[in-house]
Amino acid sequence: MNILTSDIGEGNKKKFEELASEYNQVIHVVYVNPDLFKGAPLKLGNAYMTKEAYFRLLLPEILPDTNKVLYLDCDLIVRADLKELWETNIEGRAFACVKDRIDNIKERVKTLGYNEQDSYFNSGVTLMNLEFLRGFGFSEKAFAFISSKRYLLKYFDQC
Secondary structure, three states: OEEEEOOOOHHHHHHHHHHHHHOOOOOEEEEOOHHHHOOOOOEEOOEEOOHHHHHHHHHHHHOOOOOEEEEEOOOOOOOOOOHHHHOOOOOOOOEEOOEOOOOOHHHHHHHHOOOHHHOOEOOOEEEEEHHHHHHHOHHHHHHHHHHHHOOOOOOOOOO
16 A cells, blocks of 8 residues: 655654554555646635645656556545455556546536546546556646646546
8 A cells, every 4th residue: 555645744654554564554655746746726716626636647657666556535434345446457448437426517528628428537536557547648648738727627636
């Protein structure tokens, strides 16, 4: 298990390590330089997003020796085995995810310039094919998209 962070105190790091040890697991704390996200929008209108929420966009580069990741937001409570989800075949695909329900989806995808079939998904639970994403140049393209559409991003990470 990896925890992505730009700032974690030694006390909290130790708590994670102790918890992992209780379950015979290992937790790797991966530090990410928050300066990489200087150009990313953090606040638009009443919406706010942390730099840490963008970390998943760099997973193909942050974890260069890893081909597949199950990304889970830190505010989730997992109450069942994730094995079936983990074993989902995503060969030849970037992600496995669940489509998000957005009331004004047609307007949003038109504004952002992409197909509705490729649109909003629940970004808090995402099975990612990092090998595919690296080959696609995902991180670079994601940040180019953010840069070019920064004032149109209403739902940040879903956009």
